[in-house]
Amino acid sequence: MSDHNARKISLSILREWEESSKFIDSIIDKKFRSNDLGHLDKSYTQNIVLGVIRNLSLLDHFVEKLRNSKMSSETRRVLYIGIYQILLMRTPDHAAVNETVNLANGKSRGMVNAILRRCVREKENLLEEKEDMDPADKFSIPDHIYARWEKQLGKETSMDVAENSNIPAKLMIRSNELLGGLSDEDLTEIDATRIDQFKGFYEVKKLPLKAIADGRCYVQDPSTSIAPYLLNPDSNHTVLDACASPGGKTAILSSIMSNEGKIIASDIEGPRSERLLKNLKRLGVKNTEILSGDLRETKDALENENVRFDRILVDAPCSNSGVFRRRADAKWRLMPNYTNELIDLQLELLSAVIPLMKKGGKLVYSTCSIDAEENTGVISKIIETHTHLEKLDEVQLIPNDINDGAYAALLG
Incomplete structure (x- = not known):
């Protein structure tokens, strides 16, 4: 397959992502399965698509600077692909311009050609301008998210997080x-x-x-190991791993327990539970049962059967703010006050499983978020309503060169 066709598929992926509520990973996966792409073509397509999404507001800034006039959404998407190749992907200029112009429809080709050629001429100036931009614009972090980081983490750490989130x-x-x-x-x-x-x-x-x-x-990612090791179950323990899919943390728990004791790994019925079962089988995990369903509902059956756990891991759904570099579209899904509904869900999950903990048992609450409201804020609220619990330890990782962002707190 030619580079042109890879660019054409990239455009169709970006179009579907912008016009739907689908996650970018699922769109890419579907396109790869329906098109006969080799390894290099897949890598090239993924590079363009995820690169554009990671740098969306920066690319939008450059489009406006190079041509401040009305244009269709499709023309803008074509320009994103072209400008990304010229400025950030460092594709040879002639290939970036010519092949991207061929993606445009007849009426817009002249405009796309003129804008991309101007981009080539002004490349060095545009890249210098990028270096002087505010971090939120330079690294394409939505303003409301970056403002939260500055308030919670400070100016210097926020700049580092923004940069690492964009790489x-x-x-x-x-x-x-x-x-x-x-x-x-x-x-x-x-x-x-x-x-x-x-x-x-x-x-x-x-x-x-x-x-x-x-x-x-x-x-x-190494950050996924902090929660299992903080929980640190013994080989004779009974453990509940809530929200366990895709199974990476469950497998670490099993390894810590030498594949002995018992783990009940729970996640919602369907693809998540199926993926969990498949991964654990491949990884040789033998001390685990899969519980399919929403724990806020299935916990009643466990409670009625008097099932109690020595250790519980709640790896809660969250904003994903610590893993933006792995989930390129996550930041564009978070609206202002995005933590409100998430915190309600996180507290519901914790409140559902705490009654399943044995006397003297311990629980780890974890997220892949770096937002204090989802982390220390949730822990403070759960301790207020469950006064028999206290925070014994906690770990907060910030995205850096080695690991993603993550949080884990041990309660007992």
Whole structure:
């Protein structure tokens, strides 16, 4: 397949994303399954699509600067693709201009051609201007989100978070000791660098596809390990892993427990539970049962059967503000006051499972958010309403060169 067709598919993906409420990952997956794309074409398409979405407000700024006049949404999307290639992807200028112009319809081709050629002429000035922009604009973080970061994290940390949130994530894997883990030969072949701060994690230059298929490793960010290790269950414990899909944290719990004891891993019925079951089977997890359904409803059956847990992990749905670099479209879904409904859900989930905890048991609440209201704020509220609990420990990770953002608090 030619680069032109890859650009054409990129345009159709961006069009569907803007015109629907679908997640970008699901649109990309559907397009890849319906088109015969090789590995390089998939990478090229994904680079363009996710690059445009990551830098959407920056690209919009450049479009307005280069041609401040009305244009159709389709023409604007074509320009995003072209300007991204010229300024941020560093595609050869002639290819970026000519192939992108070919994406435009007849009436807009002249305008697209003129704007992109001006972009090439003014490239150095535009890139210099970018370096002097405010962080929210430079790294395409919605103003209301960046304002929250500055208030909660301070100016300097917010700038670092914005930059790290706009850079594609590095390839990270976890060696799965349940099935023997990665061999020295594997590690050499994939040019792996051990992440000393996180047990079993490596940064790699390429994915060890056979080891992944065999279950000897799992593609997973190091930040996902803080909650299981904070919970630290014994091998004879009964553990509830709420909101467990896709299963990365469940597998770490199983490893900590030496595949002994018992884990009930719960998630909503359908694709999430199916994916959870498939991953745990591939990773050699044998001490786990899958409970499909909304725990706010299924917990009654557990309570009636007098099922109680030594340890509970609630990895709650959240804003994803710590993983924007992995979920490029997440930031564009968060409206002002986005935490309100999320906090209600997080408190509901915690309140549903706390009665299932044994006397003397412990619970970890975790998110992939860096927003204080979803993290320490939720913990403060749950302790107010469940006075027998106290916060024993907590960990907050900020997105950096090694790990995504994440939060975990231990209650007992």
